[in-house]
Amino acid sequence: MDDVATLKSENANQRRIQARLLQWEQKDNGLAPLSAAQNEFINQLAESLGGGAGTGGGGSANQEEVMQTSFELKTSLDDFKSSSNAAIDSTQDFLSWYNSIDSEILEHFDDVYLDYYEQLRARSAECDNLLGEIDVSLESLKKLTNEYNFVSEKTSSLHQASENLLQDQTRLNEIGEDIRKRLKYFTQAESISQRLQNPTFSVSNDTFVDILNTIDDCLEYMRANPTFSEASAYGIKYRNCLSKATQMMKNYVSNVLANATAQILAKDALEQGSEAAFALFYGKFQASAPKVKRITATIEERLERSVEYEQLLAALHQQFLAQRATIMSGAVEQAIRDLGRKHKGDHCALVRSACAFMVHVCQDEHRLFYQFFAQPSGQLTAYMEGLCTILYDTLRPFIIRIDHLETLAEICSILRVEMLDEHVNYNPESLEAFAKIVYQLLQDVQERIGFRAQNYLESDILNYRPSAGDLAYPEKLEMMESIAASLQQEGSSYLRRADSRSSIASLASQEVEQINSGEGMAKFRGGSGNSPADLHGMWYPTVRRTLVCLSRLYRCIERSIFQSLSQQALTYCIQSVSSAAGQIAQRKSSVDGELFEIKHLLILREQIAPFRVDFTVKETSLDFSKVKTAAFELLQKRKQLFALGSNNALLEFLLDGTPQVREQLLDSRKDVDRQLKMVCEAFIKDATRQLVGPILNFIETAQNHLKQTATAPAPTPQQGMALRMAAFAAPQQISSIIQESIRAIKTKLGPLQRSMQLYLANKDTEFILFRPIRNNVLGSFVKLEQLLATNSYSRDDLTIVSCPSAEQVSVLLSSVNLGQEGVASAPQRKISSSSMGSGGTTKPPIEKKM
Structure with a gap:
């Protein structure tokens, strides 16, 4: 309800x-x-959806429903009529009937819902039944799950146990494999030892390398695991096996090398020629190289694994080199002796051929060694040094007996340039031993050169005794000038002039020309003239010898030794030239001697310019001057010899009497410049005295007279006219002195300039030397004029004296100079066009030194 x-x-x-x-x-x-717009919109929607059919359908459904209801009510009413109580007597009956009708109507309307309710109840019962079944199923599934989990746990336990067993099995297998691997290093000792003791087993067998690998691995394993049981004992066994293996390799290589040596040293092979013998010396060994190379390569691969291999390789090196020394020592010595007999007397050819032979031997031995071995060895260098020592022992006796500097210099050039610079620099590794021996030989040659150079400088330069032809100046220059003029007149070609020069110049002079033909001399020859004195053959012998000696020594000896010898050579040369100039001055005139010395000093300075060395030498000496002073003081303080204090005389002597070390720098270039300056000043002085000597003598006499008059005790009124009152200073005497000087200028200035042209042949040098002479001449006239003006000479006296002014003297000098140039221009042009000198004289920078 x-x-x-x-x-x-x-x-x-x-x-x-x-x-x-x-x-x-x-x-x-x-x-x-709804608004009209909304209704219209609804109608539009209805039309668009069904076009009005929906509305008609809806109305028909409602009408059917009303008809069904009317039918049902009519049925109910019929039932009511047919019933026995159909009469409605009262309102109560009507209400009851109405109530029943109303209830019926209501129930009729609720039938649908009641049916639906019944259906829901049926469905609910079915769901309850389904839920019950689901609960039963869940219970079954839960039971099944528990059973599955139980089975799964058992299966997992079994699987884990299986995995553990497999891991144990794997671990045991690894342990067993590790044990087998470790036991392998212990179990192979006996088998290896038996195989090595087998007499049929050879080093050339292919399995020998495998045995060496096994021995090396086992030894390395024993060294890495010294705590293993019996590791030391098995290490000794494997070392014994290694010793046997190395001895087998050593014996094998020794037998191969010995057989090759025996074949080479056979009698028939030694009787062959030298070239065939040397081909055999290398051919036999080269044929044996592949056999030995395989063994040595195996050894060299294992040098870092064991000391025994290093010792074995060193022993094989020694055996190989000993066999080669047995073959090559005698052959090399005999070959060098044959070269000595072949080039007897020609030391340069002997040195060149012997060194070239040793170069080939060293290269062949180096190449042969590396056909057997790949690793370098110090024994190879020692062996080749032994072979090269044969060369040294053979050549040194010849070298120490050579006296000629040219020969020694050429040998030095051969050793330094051809051998060390060319061969050794391009093959430093194979010629290392050869380079050491050649360097020792070069030092011996340089020492011999230094010794012979000192003797040569003393005997042929310092102590040179010139012949009459050496001092025939200026005759030699005039003769060469005439020869040049005749050649020019005959129209000789340049080649004939060159032949003429070659006939005059010696081999030594050509050497100097070759030395000085470099870039360093180009700037000195640019503006130079030509003179017969420029010919090398016309140089003074000591100058030529000095320059040739220096040019020889420049490329041969060490720079420090060359500096010392060059300083000594230039000093001796300057002394020799100065001595010759003095003899020429005694024979001819002081001007000739001075020009001769100036010319050769210029040549000397020009020719030493290309030597790119410092000619400065430091000399150390002891100064004993304080020793003498201290000794005198010691004698004066005898009483204080044993004084106890700072005044002890003996102590003062020891402190004050110590010799002092003094260092002095000697520069040969400056010595040449200093001597040149001194000679030029002397020449200027002598030339000036030749031209205006009477005037200079008068000026000196007058100045001395005036000094004596000025020092007189009682001055007199005529003291200002003391010079005028002197007889030697009379106007007539002074006039004669002036005229004599003018005549000297006119007669001697031309020959003086001619001599300068003949000796110097350089306008710049002549101008530099002549300008101070000209200034001195002008100055002497100016001094004379001033002397006359300051010593009370009257106008009449000056008229009598007729002293020319500086301008007049300058015009006189110029006129004489122009006349001399006109006279000398023709032969000078001939000399210049003939180009007889190998090069002009240097323009001397002596202007500042004048």
Whole structure:
């Protein structure tokens, strides 16, 4: 009943809701009235959706529902009529009937819901049954899950146990494999030892390398695991096996090398020629190289693994080199002796051929060694040094007996340039031993050169005794000038002039020309003239010898030794030239001697310019001057010899009497410049005295007279005219002195300039030397004029004296100079065009030194 009441209340609520909904569209007081636009929009939607069919269908459904309801009510009414109580007698009956009708109507309306309710109850019962079955299923699944988990746990346990067993099996297998691997290093000792003791087993067998690998691995394993049981004992066994293997390799290589040596040293092979013998010396060994190379390569691959291999390789090196020394020592010595007999007397050819032979031997031995071995060895260098020592022992006796500097210099050039610079620099590795021996030989040659150079400088330069032809100046120059003029007149070609020069110049002079033909001399020859004195053959012998000696020594000896010898050579040369100039001055005139010395000093300075060395030498000496002073003081303080204090005389002597070390720098270039300056000053002085000597003598006499007069005790009124009153200073005497000087200028200036042209043949040098002479001449006349003007000479006296002015003297000098140039221009042009000199004289920068 509760359900029915609930259903009725719900129906009442639904009717109320329906009534409320109907009130929405009431025209009057509608709860939610629609506007015309909204209704039109709704109609448009309805038309678009169904075109009005939906509305007609809806109306038909409602009409059917009303008809069904009317039919049901009619049925109920019929039932009411047919019933026995069909009469309605009272209101109560009507109400009852109405109530029943109303109830029936209500029940009729609730039938649908009741049917649905019954269906829901049926479905609910079915769901309850289904839930029950689900619970039973869940119980079954839970039981099944528990059983599955139990089975799974058992299976996992079994699987884990299986994995553990497999791991144990793997670990045991690894342990067993590790044990087998470790036992392998212990179990192979006996088998290896037996195979090595087998007499049929050879080093050339292919398995020998495998045995060496096994021995090396086992030894390395024993050294890496010294704590293993019996590791030391097995290490000794494997070392014994290694010793046997190395001895087998050593014996094998020794036998191969010995057989090759025996074949080479056979009598028939030694009787062959030298070239065939040397071909055999290398051919036999080269044929044996592949056999030995395989063994040595195996050894060299294992040098880092064991000391025994290093010792074995060193022993094989020694055996190989000993066999080669047995073959090559005698052959090399005999070959060098044959070269000595072949080039007897020609030391340069002997040195060149012997060194070239040793170069080939060293290269062949180096190449042969590396055909057997790949690793370098110090024994190879020692062996080749032994072979090269034969060369040294053979050549040194010849070298120490050579006296000629040219020969020694050429030998030095052969050793330094051809051997060390060319061969050794291009093959430093194969010629290392050869380079050491050649360097020792070069030092011996340089020492011999230094010794012979000192003797040569003393005997042929310092102590040179010139012949009459050496001092025939200026005759030699005039003769060469005439020869040049005759050649020019005959129209000789350049080649004939060159032949003429070659006939004059010696081999030594050509050497100097070759030395000085470099870039360093180009700037000195640019503006130089030509003179017969420029010919090398016309140089003074000591100058030529000095320059040739220096040119020889420059490329041969060390720079420090060359500096010392060059300083000594230039000093001796300057002394020799100065001595020759003195003899020429005694024989001819002081001007000839001085020009001779100036010319040769210029040549000397020019020729030493290309030597790119410092000619400065430091000399160390002891100064004993304080020793003498200290000794005198010691004698004066005899009483203080044993004094106790700072005044002890003996102590003062020891402190003050110590010799002092003094260092002095000697520069040969400056010595040449210094001597040149001194000679030029002497020449200028002598030339000036030749031209105006009477005037200079008068000026000196007058100055001395004036000094004596000025020192007189009682001055007199005529003291200002003391010079005028002197007889030697009379106007007539002074006039004669002036005239004599003018005559000297006119007669001697031309020959003086001619001599300068003949000796110097350089206008710049002549101008530099002549300018101070000209200035001195002008200055002497100016001094004379000033002397006359300051010593009370009257106008009449000056007229008698007729002293020319500086301008007049300058015009006189110029006129004489122009006349001399006109006379000398023709022969000078001939000399210049003939180009008889190998090069012009240097323009001397002595202007600042004048």
